[in-house]
Amino acid sequence: MDKKVIKNYIINIAAIFAVYAVLKGLIYAGVITRYHQGIIVFILINVILATSLNLAVGFLGQLTLGHAGFMAVGAYVSAITAVALNANFNLPKIVVLLISLTLAAIVSALTGVAIGIPALRLRGDYLAIITLGFGEVIRVIINNIKVTGGAQGFTGIPKLSTLDNVFWITVLAVAFLYTLTHSRQGRAILSIREDEIAAEAVGVKTTSFKVMGFAIAAGLAGIGGGLYAHYIAFLDPNTFNFMRSVEILIIVVLGGMGSLTGSIVAAIVLTIMPEALRSFNELRLLLYALILVVMMIFKPSGLFGTEEFSWQGIYDRYKTRKNALHNREKKV
Amino acid sequence: MILFLQQIINGLSVGSIYALIALGYTMVYGIIKLINFAHGEIMMAGAYFAFLVGVHLGLPFFAVLIISMIGAAVLGVFIEFIAYKPLRKAPRISALITAIGVSFFLQNLALVIFKAEPKIMPNLIVKRPVNIGSLQIGTVTLATLALSIGFMIILDVFVKRTKPGKAMRAVSEDKDAALLMGINVNRTISITFAIGSALGAVAGVLFGVMYTQVYPTMGVMPGLKAFVAAVLGGIGLIPGAVLGGFVIGMVETITKAYLSSQWSDAIVFGLLIIVLLIKPTGILGKNEKEKV
Structure with a gap:
């Protein structure tokens, strides 16, 4: 591996531990209250949802409007598993959480495959519509079957998500997505976004890569849903409607389609903003919509475009600028 | 049998909306x-225009309808x-996300x-049952059906016979060539x-009157359902939209009456999925090969 890459990895891992340490320190000092911790958990869940959707929309280039459906599948599977495990075995909390999340990810990913195989034959607008349709169908099904508690909602879910485990699961999810998008498979996925026909011509199995990307996105959304279920301890099928999918899409678009770090920044901004604007709650969604439209008109590539934020990048830029200045001075 | 006929007529009137x-x-x-994607909201805006005019000015139905249509048309062009x-x-x-x-x-x-709570739509159409043989049909249902079909005929004549209508078809065929033809x-896009x-506003007013709230x-x-209808019939095709609308309205009404009202949404979207998988361009659409 390139030395630069290794250095980058080390810096990033150190940064993650530093963020975690700062968070812990602030909680210990009492600066971050329970209320703030809740917001941080929602930010992290939104990070998982947005980065996973970004894989499908940004990296794979397939606009899907049913991400909330996969989140719902994951949330319900995870909740049902945890309730069943707690009723029959006496396992430690973290084990129950891990088992339910694994199952949630598997079932969501399988749903993703089941939906992806037929849907991904379509392109562009049609794909957006069909995923929207599937998302709505999932919601109606959850609303009408017995295991999920139907329209009354699902109660009595054990509260297993804590700031610590959500933080590390989010880190793992994003790290997974980062390594995936920078691997051979990731490059195949990117080639599909750039030009599907050309990708196929050079031997990329477009269909299987599309389904794979779609399934991974769905599986991670399932994990996000599971964490949400175990944090909020109550599920209402109507929270997973079309609007929820759109909210996740807004995060991706704002951050930049094809930029994981962009999604993270956008998730932070767009989760904190409603809390900060709580006093004018009604205007908040209006503002959201306005941001989306203005963003699309003036900067359709989002905050980061397809670039990733990296310390190395900043360093490189600083260096080239310095060199340029230096050279100019020499000339003078 | 009478009940079934009544359901058919209900289905037709929902379908016409x-x-x-x-x-x-x-x-x-x-x-x-x-x-x-904002088209559903234009319909909502049309219903609110009618509500405002109906409550504050107390004009007759047709005046309310026309004012609401003009309001929605201005809004649509502005957007x-x-x-x-x-x-x-x-x-x-990008355009799709903007629309969302x-x-x-x-x-x-x-x-x-x-505010979120529903407003009561004033009774713009006198509500009473009309008897045809042993069939009992509400005036609203009849008016909905008659108005929708009327407007569809006007639209058809407009698109086929008038100059702006021809321009519209030309632009949708090939924008650049249309530009070159002067x-x-x-x-033309604004007119579209x-x-x-305006048609969305008609639907909004009728919908508001039918369910008495906005x-x-x-x-x-x-x-969303109308959109499903458009795709079902073949998006981009005017006869397709009409056909799709009636099919969706009928399917929805029949499932609600004879199967289950909770599952009707799933059935409508399921229908969309099946059509898209079998013939993505819709019932009346032609398949297009993608060129490199």
Whole structure:
């Protein structure tokens, strides 16, 4: 591996531990209250949802409007598993959480495959519509079957998500997505976004890569849903409607389609903003919509475009600028 | 048998509302290849215009209808000018996301102005049952059916016989060629938005009268279903939208009456999925090969 890459990895891992340490320190000092911790958990869940959707929309280039459906599948599977495990075995909390999340990810990913195989034959607008349709169908099904508690909602879910485990699961999810998008498979996925026909011509199995990307996105959304279920301890099928999918899409678009770090920044901004604007709650969604439209008109590539934020990048830029200045001075 | 006939007529009247909304979707798609997600909200806006005029001015039904149509048409053209026109050359995905944003914006604007609780729509049409043999049909149902079909015929004549209508078809066929033939493309697109929005407003008013209420999210579900209808019939095709609208209205009414009211949404979307998988261009659509 390139030395630069290794250095980058080390810096990033150190940064993650530093963020975690700062968070812990602030909680210990009492600066971050329970209320703030809740917001941080929602930010992290939104990070998982947005980065996973970004894989499908940004990296794979397939606009899907049913991400909330996969989140719902994951949330319900995870909740049902945890309730069943707690009723029959006496396992430690973290084990129950891990088992339910694994199952949630598997079932969501399988749903993703089941939906992806037929849907991904379509392109562009049609794909957006069909995923929207599937998302709505999932919601109606959850609303009408017995295991999920139907329209009354699902109660009595054990509260297993804590700031610590959500933080590390989010880190793992994003790290997974980062390594995936920078691997051979990731490059195949990117080639599909750039030009599907050309990708196929050079031997990329477009269909299987599309389904794979779609399934991974769905599986991670399932994990996000599971964490949400175990944090909020109550599920209402109507929270997973079309609007929820759109909210996740807004995060991706704002951050930049094809930029994981962009999604993270956008998730932070767009989760904190409603809390900060709580006093004018009604205007908040209006503002959201306005941001989306203005963003699309003036900067359709989002905050980061397809670039990733990296310390190395900043360093490189600083260096080239310095060199340029230096050279100019020499000339003078 | 009587009950079944009654359900058929109900299905036709619901279907005609979907068809009116679907026409707006399909016309806009035909001309600028954009799924105008905000169209359901235009229908909602039309219903609110009618509510305001009906309550405060107390005008007769037709006056209310025309004012609401004009209001919605102006709104539609305005939206096109502000939000969609700058994106005409942008990737389709950007335009689609903008449309979702506009839809979100209008919904929340209505929420801020009118608040979430439903407003009672004044009785613009005198409600009483009409007896045809042993069939009993409400005046609203009949009016809905008659008005929708009337407007569809007017639209058909407009598109086929008049100059702006011909321009519209030309632009949707080939924008650049139309420009070279001296057609004012921008104005034609504006006209398309105006007509689509006005038809949406008719649907909104009829929907409001039928269910006697107006609320900020009233456009979402009918909008989505009408959109399904447009795709089902073949998006971009005017007869397709009408056919799709009637099919969806009928399927929905029949499932609600004979199967289950909870599952009707799933069945409508399931129908869409099946059609898209078998024939993505819709019932009346022609298949197009993708060129490299």
